[in-house]
Amino acid sequence: xxxxxxxxxxxxxxxxxxxxxxxxxxxxxxxxxxxxxxxxxxxxxxxxxxxxxxxxxxxxxxxxxxxxxxxxxxxxxxxxxxxxxxxxxxxxxxxxxxxxxxxxxxxxxxxxxxxxxxxxxxxxxxxxxxxxxxxxxxxxxxxxxxxxxxxxxxxxxxxxxxxxxxxxxxxxxxxxxxxxxxxxxxxxxxxxxxxxxxxxxxxxxxxxxxxxxxxxxxxxxxxxxxxxxxxxxxxxxxxxxxxxxxxxxxxxxxxxxxxxxxxxxxxxxxxxxxxxxxxxxxxxxxxxxxxxxxxxxxxxxxxxxxxxxxxxxxxxxxxxxxxxxxxxxxxxxxxxxxxxxxxxxxxxxxxxxxxxxxxxxxxxxxxxxxxxxxxxxxxxxxxxxxxxxxxxxxxxxxxxxxxxxxxxxxxxxxxxxxxxxxxxxxxxxxxxxxxxxxxxxxxxxxxxxxxxxxxxxxxxxxxxx
Numbered sequence: 001x002x003x004x005x006x007x008x009x010x011x012x013x014x015x016x017x018x019x020x021x022x023x024x025x026x027x028x029x030x031x032x033x034x035x036x037x038x039x040x041x042x043x044x045x046x047x048x049x050x051x052x053x054x055x056x057x058x059x060x061x062x063x064x065x066x067x068x069x070x071x072x073x074x075x076x077x078x079x080x081x082x083x084x085x086x087x088x089x090x091x092x093x094x095x096x097x098x099x100x101x102x103x104x105x106x107x108x109x110x111x112x113x114x115x116x117x118x119x120x121x122x123x124x125x126x127x128x129x130x131x132x133x134x135x136x137x138x139x140x141x142x143x144x145x146x147x148x149x150x151x152x153x154x155x156x157x158x159x160x161x162x163x164x165x166x167x168x169x170x171x172x173x174x175x176x177x178x179x180x181x182x183x184x185x186x187x188x189x190x191x192x193x194x195x196x197x198x199x200x201x202x203x204x205x206x207x208x209x210x211x212x213x214x215x216x217x218x219x220x221x222x223x224x225x226x227x228x229x230x231x232x233x234x235x236x237x238x239x240x241x242x243x244x245x246x247x248x249x250x251x252x253x254x255x256x257x258x259x260x261x262x263x264x265x266x267x268x269x270x271x272x273x274x275x276x277x278x279x280x281x282x283x284x285x286x287x288x289x290x291x292x293x294x295x296x297x298x299x300x301x302x303x304x305x306x307x308x309x310x311x312x313x314x315x316x317x318x319x320x321x322x323x324x325x326x327x328x329x330x331x332x333x334x335x336x337x338x339x340x341x342x343x344x345x346x347x348x349x350x351x352x353x354x355x356x357x358x359x360x361x362x363x364x365x366x367x368x369x370x371x372x373x374x375x376x377x378x379x380x381x382x383x384x385x386x387x388x389x390x391x392x393x394x395x396x397x398x399x400x401x402x403x404x405x406x407x408x409x410x411x412x413x414x415x416x417x418x419x420x421x422x423x424x425x426x427x428x429x430x431x432x433x434x435x436x437x438x439x440x441x442x443x444x445x446x447x448x449x450x451x452x453x454x455x456x457x458x459x460x461x462x463x464x465x
Contacts, residue, residue: 031135031137031210031211032059032062032135032136033133033134033135033136033210034055034058034059034062034133034134034136035058035125035131035132035133036051036054036055036058036131036132036134036151037123037125037126037129037130037131038129038130038131038132038155039096039097039098039129040054040102041132041148041151041152041171042130042151042152042155042171043097044171044173045096045097046091046092046096046102047088047091047144048144048145048147048148048172049080049084049088049144050088050091050092050102051139051144051147051148051151052078052139052144052147053074053078053085053088053089053092054092054102054103054122055134055136055139055147056074056077056078056136056139056140057069057074057103057120057122058122059136059139060120061120061121061122065119066119066120066121067119067120067121068116068117068118068119069117069120070117070118071085071086071089074089077140078140079140089103089120092122093105100123101123102122102123103120103121103122103123104120104121104122104123105118105119105120105121106118106119106120106121130155131155132151132152132154132155132158133154133158134150134151134154135210135211137211138150138191141212142186142189142191145172145174145182146182146185146186148171148172149168149171149172149179149182149183149186150186150191150192150208152168152171152172153168153186153192153206153208154208156206157206157207157208162199162200162201162203162205163203163206164203165179165180165183168183189212190209190212190213191208191209191212191213192206192207192208192209193206193207193209193213194206195207309336310336310339310340310343312343316343316347319346319347319350319357320343320346320347322357322358322361323346323357323360323361323364324342324346324364325361326361326364326365326368327364327368327379327383330376330379330383331379333379333380334379334380334383335380338380338381338384339380341384342380342383342384342388345384345388345389346360346388349388359400360388363387363388363400364383364387364388366400366403367386367387368387371386394411394413394414394416394417399411399413399414402414443455443456445459445460445461445463445464446459446460446464447460447461447464448461448463448464450463
């Protein structure tokens with residue numbers, strides 16, 4: 001009998017690990033697959049944990065009685081604490097971007113009147129809506145961000161849509177570098193196979209597997225913390241019971257009585273003689289206390305400038321150099337930061353406002369001649385505040401502070417403006433008329449002089465009338 005030769009290599013398969021065969025003890029629900037709509041994992045409106053819980057509840061809803069798992073049971077399935085499960089369920093129960101919640105809870109009561117476990121239902125996939133067909137095992141075994149990435153790759157693989165790291169980064173709201181790292185992690189776990197630069201325009205191609213290519217370790221049991229303290233008790237407290245040794249009403253064996261937080265001073269401690277303490281005594285010598293408390297300590301000198309140094313092009317220096325030539329002796333006292341602002345202001349006036357560099361130089365020279373040296377305590381502030389900004393009443397470009405830029409003569413337009421304002425002020429002299437005297441609050445009788453608040457007819461009160 002002739003036997004056929006055995007194949008040298010195993011044929012390549014993409015549906016599951018080890019040729020698609022799962023271990024013998026693999027539960028049947030490992031192969032269960034569900035449809036997750038794109039509005040859940042691809043819109044960015046829900047967290048990665050909410051996507052995983054949506055998948056778990058949708059898988060349990062396929063049972064005959066629906067999803068009747070309690071919060072504690074869901075936390076055990078997903079390996080989370082009850083506090084985390086309640087927070088995710090609240091997120092899914094809130095209205096979504098379109099106003100409809102993704103999770104609906106139906107309360108039921110048994111025939112005996114006792115309440116039963118609530119039934120949870122997820123929002124169904126609408127007709128014509130895009131969805132990803134993924135196994136439930138991925139939601140249980142993968143980290144939550146990895147599961148969202150797995151859903152995106154499963155959708156792209158089923159629709160034969162080439163994707164890039166930038167497009168996947170938008171789905172998960174992370175950087176491209178994080179997407180590449182997460183893709184390598186999925187490939188190392190065996191959930192996907194990456195064919196690098198095998199697609200059009202040098203894009204990667206992805207093969208998504210229903211089961212990982214290597215055996216998957218069973219998920220450890222979730223922490224039964226009930227919101228308490230544990231290694232993974234998200235949002236839990238650090239302790240659920242009081243320490244008996246720290247409460248006021250407890251007793252300790254060491255002292256044999258009630259332990260108080262503060263001494264009641266019923267038995268004061270004996271006085272300790274510290275007058276004879278010296279350098280070689282039993283107690284250390286306390287440092288001398290200054291007579292007056294020290295105030296705020298100011299640095300002796302401002303810190304040195306650590307920013308970039310000022311650099312100018314040849315064209316910029318051809319404009320700025322002649323302008324600052326009259327104040328060259330003041331520039332060493334100007335900091336690089338202020339010097340950069342001065343240069344920027346000069347170039348702005350020349351390029352944007354239309355001032356000539358010669359006009360600005362005349363202004364700088366004139367203000368330098370008018371300002372005494374003892375008033376130049378801050379040259380940089382003086383240049384930025386009083387010299388460079390053009391200020392004139394007539395708003396003419398060649399007038400600076402009421403003087404012409406080229407000749408230094410007083411500006412006639414400014415003089416006319418000041419004369420017009422003086423005439424305006426003289427046309428309305430101030431009101432100098434004396435104010436009328438205030439009316440007397442009291443009225444007196446002409447005969448007896450008795451005061452009265454009411455006016456007296458004829459100047460006489462009733463008694464004298």
